[in-house]
Amino acid sequence: DTGVxxxxxxxxxxxxxxxxxxxxxxxxxxxxxxxxxxxxxxPEFLTYFQxxxxxxxxxxxxxxxxxxxxxxxxxTLEIQRTEQGDSAMYLCASSLEVSYGYTFGSxxxxxxx
Amino acid sequence: QQQVKQSPQSLIVQKxxxxxxxxxxxxxxxxxxxxxxxxxxxxxxxxIAIRPDVSEKKEGRFTISFNKSxxxxxxxxMDSQPGDSAxxxxxxSTGYNTDKLIFGTGTRLQVFP
Numbered sequence: 230d231t232g233v234x235x236x237x238x239x240x241x242x243x244x245x246x247x248x249x250x251x252x253x254x255x256x257x258x259x260x261x262x263x264x265x266x267x268x269x270x271x272p273e274f275l276t277y278f279q280x281x282x283x284x285x286x287x288x289x290x291x292x293x294x295x296x297x298x299x300x301x302x303x304x305t306l307e308i309q310r311t312e313q314g315d316s317a318m319y320l321c322a323s324s325l326e327v328s329y330g331y332t333f334g335s336x337x338x339x340x341x342x
Numbered sequence: 343q344q345q346v347k348q349s350p351q352s353l354i355v356q357k358x359x360x361x362x363x364x365x366x367x368x369x370x371x372x373x374x375x376x377x378x379x380x381x382x383x384x385x386x387x388x389x390i391a392i393r394p395d396v397s398e399k400k401e402g403r404f405t406i407s408f409n410k411s412x413x414x415x416x417x418x419x420m421d422s423q424p425g426d427s428a429x430x431x432x433x434x435s436t437g438y439n440t441d442k443l444i445f446g447t448g449t450r451l452q453v454f455p
Contacts, residue, residue, distance in 0.1 A: 233385075262442070271348075271431045271445030272386065285442065320385050324441065330376075331443070333385030 233334035235321050241340045242311055249307045250337045254323030261304050262331065263296055264320040265289065272320055278304060311341045344369060346434050348446030355453050361419040363449045365432035368413065372434040374441065377406065377417045380429045380448075389430070390417070422453045 234253040242248050254261045259280050264272035275294070276286045280301035290296075293311075298304040308315055318338050322331040347366045355361045365375075376391035392399045392406040392415065399406045405418040419426055429450050433443040 260441075269448070271433070271448050272443075273445070274442045277442060322385070330388055330391070331441075333378075333387065335383065335385050 233321055233323050233332050235319075235334040235337050237337055238335065239338045239340075241342060244313060244341055245310055247307065247309045248311060248339065249305055250319055250321075250339075252304045252306070252321030252334060254303070254321070255332055258323035258325055258332070259301065260324045261298055262322045262324075263304070263306050264322065264333075266318040266320055266336070267316075275306075275319075308339075311339075313341045315339060316341045344444055346432055346444050346446045348432050348449060350449060351447070352450045353452070355422045355451065357422065357424060357453055357455045359422050359453075361417075361422045361426070361451055361453070363417045363430055363432070363451075364414065365416065365434075365446050366412075366414045367434050369434070369436070370413070371436045372444075374435040375406070375408065375415050376433050376435075376443070377404075378431045378433060378445075380431065386431060419451075422451075424453045424455055427451055427453050 236251045262277045263275040266272040274287050275290050276296050278298040281298050293309045296306045318336040320336045322333040324331050377389045378386035379389045380386040390401050390404045392408050394410050403420045408415045429448045431448050432446040435441045435443050
């Protein structure tokens with residue numbers, strides 16, 4: 230297990246289409262986070278899971294966004310009816326509970342045209 | 343109150359020089375202050391972190407200085423190298439119940455030979 234894996238690395242989609250991203254955390258990590266990063270900005274928190282429970286959602290996560298983590302392993306982030314403003318890098322991270330240390334994946338870059 | 347303000351936006355340093363990046367925060371509940379390094383096309387990687395019970399932490403060429411009364415913390419990179427050229431983000435977390443991170447806006451560091 231070499232780190233946090235995200236798939237795909239790049240996604241180009243037309244406005245209005247649905248997209249789904251996958252994140253595979255480090256296997257022993259029970260916490261999983263999704264962040265969004267736009268050009269020239271720091272990552273912004275979207276949501277986080279402890280095992281399979283989604284414990285917090287940012288107000289950035291509109292109704293068009295949904296995240297799941299079935300069985301507390303991998304996670305998916307779905308964006309429905311994509312808009313141009315959704316274009317960003319979507320980062321996944323994982324950590325051990327109360328370890329205070331994140332490991333980020335390399336992200337999925339979404340471009341909505 | 344949730345913001346973390348970071349400066350400068352960009353920094354150019356000669357090889358061997360000292361790079362200094364500053365951050366300030368308002369939320370006194372923050373109790374964990376990490377710095378992340380991000381290379382183009384990669385996710386952020388944890389560089390060094392500090393808790394407010396110490397005023398300085400050093401790891402190799404990287405030092406965090408923390409001023410609790412001023413609500414400021416800074417990253418010092420000694421003997422800066424061209425390989426240090428990257429974007430650096432400070433962040434903060436309350437660490438309570440969730441270690442959701444609030445990131446600064448980033449500093450693009452360029453180290454010239």
